[in-house]
Amino acid sequence: MNYAGLVEEILKKYKEELGISDEVRVKIKKYKTRSAFINLKTKTIFINENLLELGEEVVKYLIVHELIHLKLNNRYHSAEFNRILYTYISPEKASEIRGLIANKLMTIMQTSKTKIPEPRPKSTGESAFNTTPSGKLSGA
Structure with a gap:
């Protein structure tokens, strides 16, 4: 699907309907925990690329x-804010969409977890863990 075209089409339509004449930019980036946000100074909307696959209603x-x-x-x-939002998207639909977004973000966070790193050696060049003569580990 051509997400750029979809985003531009939705942006144009709703800017007009909301009476926004300012130039608004949209940037698509991958985020692990954010769905979308706006920088009010630069009038730039940032949308999580991972959410585009959820479909047109979510993008809208x-x-x-x-x-x-x-x-x-x-x-x-x-x-x-809610009064205006619910003019365009019913409260029930907004709740359903928020659920889809939350589930997708949870999946992203769960699948992107990295392994816990091993303890780092001390700055003196010694290991963070020492072995005793019996071969057992002891904390440093």
Whole structure:
């Protein structure tokens, strides 16, 4: 799927509907824990690339959500924010989409866990663990 075209189409439509005339940029990047966010100073929306595969409704939700922050010029989820959001996406649908996003982010976090590193040697050149004459480990 051409996500760039989809993102631009949704951005254009909802900027117009929300009465936003400013230039808004969208950057797509991979994040482990974030779905999307907006830099209000640069008017740049950042969307988690890993979430695009969840489909058009999720992309619409992410863009509309961030555009509302821009329209209100704040990052709060106030009653006014929700009133505007629910004009475009029903509360039930928004809740369903948030669940899809949360599940995807949990999967990303679980599959990206790295092994716990071994203890580092002390700066004196000694090992962090020493062996006793019997071959057993002892903490340093």
